[in-house]
Amino acid sequence: MKYSVVSTLLAWIFPTKRDRKRFREFCNELDSRKEVLQVHSRYSKVLAKLREKYGKQNIKVVFMSSENSKWAYQSLYEEFAKNPKFDVQVLVTVRTGIFNKKNSSVDYCGIAQRTYNFFKSRGMNVEYAFDLEHKEYKDLREFNPDIIFYEQPWEISKIQSIETTSEFALPMYCNYGSSTTNCRKEFVDPFYKELFIYFLDNKFIKKELLRYEFDENRLKVIGQLKQDAYLKPVDETKVQWKTTGQKRVIWAPHHSFYKDSILSLGTFDWNYEFFYNYAKNHPEIEFIFKPHPELKKHIVKESFMSYEGMCEYFKKWEELPNAQIYDEGDYFDMFRTSDMMITDCNSFLYEYLPTGKPVIHLIRKDTVGFNEFGEKIIAGYYPARNIEKLEELIDKVLLRGEDSKREIREKIIREDLIRPEGGAAKYVAECVTEVLEGKGCIDDGHASKRVVKLIKSIIETPDKVEETIEEIVKK
Secondary structure, X not given: OOHHHHHHHHHHHOOOHHHHHHHHHHHHHHHHHHXXXXXXXXXXXXXXXXXXXXXXEOEEEEEEEOOHHHOOXXXXXXXXXXXXXXXXXXXXXXXXXXXXXXXXXXXXXHHHHHHHHHHHOOOOOEEEOEEOOOOEEOOHHHHOOOEEEEOOOOOXXXXXOHHHHOOOOEEEEEOOOOOOEOOOHHHHOHHHHHOOEEEEOOHHHHHHHHOOOOOHHHEEEOOOHHHHHHHOOOOHHHXXXXXXXXXXXXXXXXXXXXXXXXXXXXXXXXXXHHHHHHHHHOOOEEEEEXXXXXXXXXXXXXXXXXXXXXXXXXXXXXXXXXEEEOOOOOOHHHHHXXXXXXXXXXHHHHHOHHHOOOEEEEOOOOOOOEOHHHHHHHOOOEEEOOHHHHHHHHHHHHHOXXXXXXXXXXXXXXHHOOOOOOOHHHHHHHHHHHHHOOOOOOOOOOOHHHHHHHHHHHHHOHHHHHHHHHHHXXX
């Protein structure tokens, strides 16, 4: 039985529109919990199968990827690849959000091919999980995975979603970005609760998730996998700069500049002309324009520019002798050889921090805001809410070198960054190995009694539905 159906039948008993809405939301939440429990009920059987297999046959670990610019698993891929008990593979798929007619300006086949080539050129084991010829998603059973690391929690086809893959594999996730904002989507989306293990980048987000009834056994704080790149020496062959001896700036705009964005972090709408003109008029500074992979889509989708206008804007950047566009993954050597970042992207605020270099933080008026961890990070950066302040800070911090917040950043790096010895990937691999060996205890039925009790309360005491809803909201 779906409780959303119950809400349709019983919502009339509530006297106000507000109460009816809350009752429907509550019933939808029950459906979500029921789905999560159904997924978790499969894990004991899958885990038993893998524990029987471990040590006798190789465990196959696959990594999903739809955009190489979001690739976070390089160090973990390498960690498993060097272990003779594991086989590894990257599966390239397509996000459902761009696989439709509404985004006809997005070349999803081209994105998939570039992503495939990104991994193939690095000598990695990669296959398509999307049939480019027939334009359909492949059933992941074809690849015989035992463990699946998802790239991102949204726009996943039904046949490749956790609801399907949990029947034959253990789904896991390491955040490709960082949990720094107040966006509730990370707390309420069923994807996160359905995971067998959710690896977190900081202790603050774990504290927040526990308030939303997450199973603590499934939450492992490991730091951010991407930052394992800082453990390696700079690879000069990967550095993309055109010049030598000049100041180097990365401008990295987020896509959420439009109205009704759940994040509302983007500032592209008020500064895109400034950045191009500033780069054009300051040949003594080299710029790398590092747009969020969603930026082009939203520029057109939100009618901020026409498709042709957007292409023309990007073309002008490519033609500047002191600038270039970089929209690939594997960008940490570029970070380390730059002098400053200017961004409104929440992930980069965290990822750039270990360089110790200054950041101008672009801020819009109606931003969703930052959580406790995010506030700590941005305290070491320089806020700019308008063009005048932005230009003033470039002159002061970059050109004159007046970096008064350096010590604040150094303190955050020492005290708040999770950096396991040997890297986060080593910790994740050890955690997975312990689970396969029977040392890692994961409770598969922790939430069932609570949910059953709540459902029973709704059915048996409909006159106390409002009190039950209040109880849920408080928790």
